Amino acid sequence: MEITNNLAPEFNIKGLFKAFGSNRVLQGVSLDIAQGELVAIVGGSGCGKTVLLNHILGQVEADQGDVLVADHGRDLAPMVDLSQLGTAEMDQLHTHWGVVFQANALFSGSVLDNIHLWLDEIKHLDDAQILDIAKRSLTSVVLPTNDEFLGTDVNDLSGGMAKRLAVARALSMSPNVIFYDEPTTGLDPTSAGQIQDLILTTHEQGNRGGQSLTTLIITHDKDLLIRLKPRTIMLHDGQIFFDGPFKDFAKSISPIIRPYFDRMPVLHTGS
Ligand SMILES: Nc1ncnc2c1ncn2[C@@H]1O[C@H](COP(=O)(O)OP(=O)(O)O)[C@@H](O)[C@H]1O
Numbered sequence: 001m002e003i004t005n006n007l008a009p010e011f012n013i014k015g016l017f018k019a020f021g022s023n024r025v026l027q028g029v030s031l032d033i034a035q036g037e038l039v040a041i042v043g044g045s046g047c048g049k050t051v052l053l054n055h056i057l058g059q060v061e062a063d064q065g066d067v068l069v070a071d072h073g074r075d076l077a078p079m080v081d082l083s084q085l086g087t088a089e090m091d092q093l094h095t096h097w098g099v100v101f102q103a104n105a106l107f108s109g110s111v112l113d114n115i116h117l118w119l120d121e122i123k124h125l126d127d128a129q130i131l132d133i134a135k136r137s138l139t140s141v142v143l144p145t146n147d148e149f150l151g152t153d154v155n156d157l158s159g160g161m162a163k164r165l166a167v168a169r170a171l172s173m174s175p176n177v178i179f180y181d182e183p184t185t186g187l188d189p190t191s192a193g194q195i196q197d198l199i200l201t202t203h204e205q206g207n208r209g210g211q212s213l214t215t216l217i218i219t220h221d222k223d224l225l226i227r228l229k230p231r232t233i234m235l236h237d238g239q240i241f242f243d244g245p246f247k248d249f250a251k252s253i254s255p256i257i258r259p260y261f262d263r264m265p266v267l268h269t270g271s
Pocket residue numbers: 020023025043044045046047048049050051052
């Protein structure tokens with residue numbers, strides 16, 4: 001765990017409340033994340049991890065509270081309040097973020113189509129530039145770059161390969177921040193281990209512009225925590241119950257943390 005006190009902020013989340021009817025999911029979540037941090041958000045199924053992520057992505061409006069995010073588009077820009085942004089500004093902000101959704105959210109079509117779309121529509125690159133970036137992104141997630149693979153229909157990829165493609169697609173945007181929602185859930189143990197390693201090396205390598213990457217992982221995978229040793233944040237009863245280094249989380253004797261940690265699914269048997 002790095003000391004992050006003097007790093008620039010990435011997110012300042014202040015007093016978030018969110019209910020769906022009588023289901024009070026977030027009940028005062030405040031959280032600061034600095035640029036370059038590797039952070040995991042954990043907590044039982046249905047505790048609000050994805051809801052929190054959706055607030056950070058600006059896809060859900062809070063009942064109360066604020067999400068301020070760093071503006072990577074401009075040097076020395078102040079933090080931006082998501083609730084104040086129009087669609088165009090939000091789109092601009094999103095060009096600096098890569099998201100690997102829980103279900104990958106690949107588009108129907110080929111491997112190359114999936115990397116092509118955002119680079120074309122958001123970054124306005126030409127086909128030759130896109131092909132070059134596609135090959136480099138695929139290489140960094142250890143996928144093939146030959147024409148046959150580029151033309152493969154994504155429905156024909158295995159779960160592990162589809163997940164890697166989703167990571168490659170996120171990386172192709174040279175993001176400053178990368179979000180993963182349950183990146184190893186549903187994968188076989190070998191693929192899960194490979195994705196864990198990929199998340200770590202991706203974080204350590206930073207983005208293609210040579211800047212550090214902020215990595216936020218929502219996970220329910222104990223082995224991922226053991227392997228990556230992230231700053232660990234546990235949501236419980238709508239609030240942050242724990243926030244600290246993984247090693248402290250793992251040895252906690254809290255009656256909330258201990259049983260949760262002991263029962264966390266082990267997706268990967270380790271090697
Ligand atoms: N759009 C929605 N409408 C109603 N309830 C929702 C919605 N999104 C999430 N919820 C509820 O909020 C709670 C937290 O969900 P979620 O954040 O997806 O959990 P998890 O921690 O497993 O990611 C669950 O009870 C879920 O049913």
